[in-house]
Amino acid sequence: MSGQPAWGLTIHEARAALDAGQLTSQELTASVMARIEAVEPTLKAFVTITGDQAMEQAQRADDRIAAGEAGPLTGIPLQLKDNLSTVGIRTTCSSRMLENFVPPYDATVTARLKSAGAVLVGKGNMDEFAMGSSTENSAFFPTRNPHDPNRVPGGSSGGPAAAVSAGEALFSLGSDTGGSIRQPASLCGVVGLKPTYGLVSRYGLVAFASSLDQIGPFTRDVEDAALVLSELAGHDPRDATSIDWPMPDYASALTGDVRGLKIGVPKEYFPEGMGPGVESAVRAGIEVLAGLGAEIVEMSLPHTMHALAVYYIIAPSEASSNLARYDGVKYGYSAEAETMWEALAKTRQEGFGPEVKRRIMLGTYALSAGYYDAYYLKAQKVRTIIRSEFAEAFSEFDLLATPTSPSVAFELGAKTADPVSMYLNDIFTMPANIAGIPAISVPAGKVDGLPVGLQLMAPHLGEETLLRAAHAYERAADHDMDPSL
């Protein structure tokens, strides 16, 4: 390989070089490890780096490539968000509670990527238990944005977004409960895909809000997202919400043709007070799709304004139940005390950070006797209304186009004092989780040197159309999203 360093390749570029014998997985992995060594002191995108194991995996991948048994991801270095279980490698959720937790089993996505021959270089930093939008809630350290290290990478999957942007991995996996893949992808200038709820198994993903959580890829372009999704998607008997459905080959959906696609632009996603640069970049992106032959129609999703309340009742309620398992008895942090009840309260006082406690408290309140009907039950009903509103929109439109986030990356510390201002970062991404539909954030250029994301949403299991449009847009717009770092 001449010119660009191997760590800067996309998956499909690296695949071509690996298969042509111009590059080995060991060279590629060594290049990525050197890049990690160079930029990690600034970025801090990793909780754990698994360099030695990665080189062993790369050697095995090279054997497999030489034997002519390579798949699309064989020999490709990746990172995993640190809430995805990896057998023998600690999985912390960036929490004191799980600081020393070493899973005895792999998540289904981990196992699938292992059998595909991908090379794990480490585990990505995140907001504790995936609760946050800036990665400042990590109990260990914040991650920095590769486009400006004084700014946040977004969250909760800030480590994966920063790592892929900066060349510390060719791809990463994150989880998206209310925007935790798409919002950091937008802020770091990479592609982030949240698949349809149930398309990718959640087995081995540390649970936050089980009816909203979904795993998906961070990549440098849309073709890579399609390649990774094809490896991840598929029914898993270990996840009872997993969809049993004939999985398509997503890469073959990327025809470049969006002529005749009808794309709705909901006016509620362009509120007053949004960063003016964000709106113009996103509107310019939508114009690009129009120029490619898509039909663009302004429309309305009036219940969008209720998504924030629905999300912040349902997600904390499910979290308060899911996180009840952290009792200091079976695994995880365990505080010293005389009796079981004292030890339980102290373990959770010392093991959880402020945002996690806030969500457990909110959820406990919303589920408690006397308030259940007014909060949780009401939110579940409004959730149905929001789902129906999307279903109705998709009877008329193939896709919806919106900004991913109302703002570009903000400075560290700018929103930590006010939880509600932090929650508002996800107002455009939460509705897709509430409805369970797929959505992607694709780079739409920069404003003052900081990336902006265009979000496309599709109906249930509409990933092929979603990826086709995102891919056509990406090729036509041809934005340079390389970070300054």
Added chain:
Amino acid sequence: MELSTHEVEQIAELAKVGMTPEEIEVMRSQMSDILDRFKALSEVDTEGVETTAHPSGVVSVLRDDVSEQGLTQSEAMSNAPRTQGEFVRVRAVLD
């Protein structure tokens, strides 16, 4: 929606999260602020609307009761903070 200090203490007790009086006060103010944001939901007409528990549409997933190899006992106990022989050790439940 202004929560009282007593209410927040009760929620912390239910959630089994230990908190100092200072933490309770911060939590009271922040939770009150967040709950205020939820008021708008009461204005949505949900008469006759079904609830959504999860969005994938699959229900009552069952499989045949066939045994398979799971974790070994030592794997399952490998992260337990206190063990005694083959058991997880807990602290006294009753005084």
